[in-house]
Amino acid sequence: xxxxLLEIKDLHIEFRTFDGVVKAINGMSFNVPRGKTIGLxxxxxxxxxxxxxxxxxxxxxxxxxxxxxxxLFEGEDVLKMSNLKLRNIRGDKISMIFQNPMTSLNPVYxxxxxxxxxxxxxxxxxxxxxxxxAGDMLEIVGIRRERLNNxxxxxxxxxxxxxCIAMGxxxxxxxxxxxxxTTALDVTIQAQILELMKGLKEKYNTSTIFITHALxxxxxxxxxxxxxxxxxxxxxxxxxxxFTDPKHPYTKGLFACLPDIDSESSGALKVIPGAMPxxxxxxxxxxxxxxxxxxxxxxxxxxxxxIEIAEEHKVRCHLYQMGSKKx
Amino acid sequence: xxxxxxxxxxxxxxxxIVVSMLxxxxxxxxxxxxxxxxxxxxxxxxxxxxxxxxxxxxxxLYRQYFNYMRGVLKGDLGTSTRTHRAVSEELAIRFxxxxxxxxxxxxxxxxxxxGIGILSSSMRYSVLDNVVSFLALLGLATPPFYLGLMCILFxxxxxxxxxxxxxxxxxALILPVASVxxxxxxxxxxxxxxxxxxxxxxxxxxxxxxxxxxxxxVVFGCALKNAMTTxxxxxxxxxxxxxxxxxxxxxxxxxxxxxxxxxxxxxxxDFMVVQSTxxxxxLSYVIVNLIVDLLYALINPKIxxx
Ligand SMILES: Nc1ncnc2c1ncn2[C@@H]1O[C@H](COP(=O)(O)OP(=O)(O)OP(=O)(O)O)[C@@H](O)[C@H]1O
Ligand SMILES: [Mg+2]
Numbered sequence: 001x002x003x004x005l006l007e008i009k010d011l012h013i014e015f016r017t018f019d020g021v022v023k024a025i026n027g028m029s030f031n032v033p034r035g036k037t038i039g040l041x042x043x044x045x046x047x048x049x050x051x052x053x054x055x056x057x058x059x060x061x062x063x064x065x066x067x068x069x070x071x072l073f074e075g076e077d078v079l080k081m082s083n084l085k086l087r088n089i090r091g092d093k094i095s096m097i098f099q100n101p102m103t104s105l106n107p108v109y110x111x112x113x114x115x116x117x118x119x120x121x122x123x124x125x126x127x128x129x130x131x132x133x134a135g136d137m138l139e140i141v142g143i144r145r146e147r148l149n150n151x152x153x154x155x156x157x158x159x160x161x162x163x164c165i166a167m168g169x170x171x172x173x174x175x176x177x178x179x180x181x182t183t184a185l186d187v188t189i190q191a192q193i194l195e196l197m198k199g200l201k202e203k204y205n206t207s208t209i210f211i212t213h214a215l216x217x218x219x220x221x222x223x224x225x226x227x228x229x230x231x232x233x234x235x236x237x238x239x240x241x242x243f244t245d246p247k248h249p250y251t252k253g254l255f256a257c258l259p260d261i262d263s264e265s266s267g268a269l270k271v272i273p274g275a276m277p278x279x280x281x282x283x284x285x286x287x288x289x290x291x292x293x294x295x296x297x298x299x300x301x302x303x304x305x306x307i308e309i310a311e312e313h314k315v316r317c318h319l320y321q322m323g324s325k326k327x
Numbered sequence: 328x329x330x331x332x333x334x335x336x337x338x339x340x341x342x343x344i345v346v347s348m349l350x351x352x353x354x355x356x357x358x359x360x361x362x363x364x365x366x367x368x369x370x371x372x373x374x375x376x377x378x379x380x381x382x383x384x385x386x387x388l389y390r391q392y393f394n395y396m397r398g399v400l401k402g403d404l405g406t407s408t409r410t411h412r413a414v415s416e417e418l419a420i421r422f423x424x425x426x427x428x429x430x431x432x433x434x435x436x437x438x439x440x441x442g443i444g445i446l447s448s449s450m451r452y453s454v455l456d457n458v459v460s461f462l463a464l465l466g467l468a469t470p471p472f473y474l475g476l477m478c479i480l481f482x483x484x485x486x487x488x489x490x491x492x493x494x495x496x497x498x499a500l501i502l503p504v505a506s507v508x509x510x511x512x513x514x515x516x517x518x519x520x521x522x523x524x525x526x527x528x529x530x531x532x533x534x535x536x537x538x539x540x541x542x543x544x545v546v547f548g549c550a551l552k553n554a555m556t557t558x559x560x561x562x563x564x565x566x567x568x569x570x571x572x573x574x575x576x577x578x579x580x581x582x583x584x585x586x587x588x589x590x591x592x593x594x595x596x597d598f599m600v601v602q603s604t605x606x607x608x609x610l611s612y613v614i615v616n617l618i619v620d621l622l623y624a625l626i627n628p629k630i631x632x633x
Binding site: 056058087088089090091092095096098100103104105106107108109110117118121122151153164167 | 530627
């Protein structure tokens with residue numbers, strides 16, 4: 001058996017809406033090794049959340065259709081699992097922290113009930129033990145356990161986010177999918193949460209897919225980085241490879257966007273000009289070609305393939321095609 | 328919670344006062360001179376004047392209002408100018424009748440409406456959902472008295488399954504309840520469906536699914552209570568409307584309720600009956616609303632604080 005907990009293979013997902021077919025995921029492939037953290041980065045609309053939902057078997061359908069691909073969790077295809085089996089995995093072995101903490105908690109139930117319901121379901125314990133555990137989890141994320149008796153609207157945004165994180169961690173999942181979990185938190189709490197997730201990784205060997213825009217956070221927590229663009233992975237590799245030697249012009253652009261404290265010419269933030277292609281009318285060749293400063297003729301005609309540039313470093317770009325220039 | 332209830336009850340007082348004034352005014356705007364009507368066709372001018380003073384109808388309107396309200400607060404709702412019976416006595420017999428009909432009709436409409444609404448929301452766009460939507464529209468568009476007549480024609484006359492009218496047997500409730508509740512059922516089913524659909528699209532429902540809850544748990548455990556916050560209000564309003572007397576339907580079935588009483592009184596310009604009955608209807612409407620508000624607060628945690 002491979003040491004990958006999760007393998008996503010050539011995943012294609014489209015949303016068939018009244019206005020047309022949105023090709024959200026176009027051949028997404030990456031692996032999540034056991035006990036490692038993947039930093040999944042990419043700008044808005046790149047398909048990060050959709051990929052995460054697919055792993056949980058929760059792509060909204062209609063309009064979502066998974067047209068091809070495989071998602072192997074412990075060697076078994078999630079897309080072919082029975083409903084019952086999926087349900088037993090969700091929340092227990094794979095747990096997801098959603099992007100919108102403000103609206104992810106049920107407004108009419110106490111936090112304690114919501115948290116202990118999940119624990120009771122997956123761990124076969126009684127209400128009292130479950131509430132106990134829920135209280136422990138709250139304290140871990142820095143909220144007093146008495147707050148179990150509160151309703152969601154009695155928490156601040158950052159606290160709600162921490163409650164969601166506590167919920168996501170409460171059953172010690174093997175795979176944790178965290179969709180921008182630290183956006184609403186101030187820096188100290190954010191650091192605490194990242195510490196917490198690191199601790200979990202060491203203690204329970206939890207694998208994590210950490211979705212974020214913040215490259216700083218990625219550097220903090222990830223072992224591997226996956227850069228998504230228009231529903232596919234355009235570059236992936238170990239943290240060190242990507243941070244020290246980014247290859248794809250898009251990845252390079254992402255790093256250039258970071259404000260550089262050392263540089264004299266600070267002032268306006270750099271941005272990558274242009275926007276992601278409309279997922280209803282994807283270009284034929286490389287999806288990035290229109291914004292690429294180094295685009296060549298072939299980029300407009302042919303879709304590049306994955307090229308293994310070094311060990312643990314793959315890039316999808318014509319620049320590095322055999323016989324092409326520089327290396 | 329107790330504090331909240333007190334606050335709500337106190338805030339109702341001004342509403343009640345304004346309602347009583349409005350009712351009083353509207354009744355006095357009705358065409359016709361009450362004194363002349365009481366006196367009858369044959370009365371002389373002097374008789375009419377005597378009656379006018381006897382009933383206090385010569386006083387300014389605000390004095391009449393205060394006199395009337397003084398009586399009301401003592402439980403005296405005046406006497407019918409037609410039958411010379413105390414309105415409170417008559418209402419004591421008729422109101423429970425209407426209450427019974429309204430309660431049963433609301434109960435049936437709520438249970439079936441909520442059930443059907445949930446079912447069709449969880450099978451959105453299915454054949455069943457479309458059929459339900461169509462029937463609900465039909466239910467909304469059909470006047471209850473027409474439905475009542477058709478029911479009588481079909482079940483009593485053609486099939487002979489049920490007695491036409493009389494309030495002896497429990498079974499006599501079936502047709503009135505069915506025809507009165509049809510519209511409320513349609514309203515409640517539509518409301519339930521749409522608020523369930525809204526709730527099912529919320530993030531916390533996706534979250535509940537991601538936590539591994541079964542579909543049934545998601546619908547009944549996570550979504551229903553949220554959807555109910557709006558549905559409860561609808562149910563309460565429907566009950567309030569039905570309490571006002573399903574006027575024409577009561578006539579069709581010969582149901583001796585408030586609606587029947589009111590229609591007769593209006594035709595006879597029996598102004599005291601009209602005034603007091605409308606006041607009682609308004610009062611019960613306000614009380615139902617209060618109960619709905621309290622129920623709403625009970626299931627919606629956000630209310631309790633404010
Ligand atoms: N239910 C849906 N119906 C139609 N299109 C959808 C739906 N969900 C997502 N999409 C489309 O799929 C694409 C990917 O969306 P996704 O939410 O996965 O992006 P993301 O990478 O998570 O972005 P963000 O960083 O803003 O969260 C977008 O173009 C989006 O418009
Ligand atoms: Mg997203």
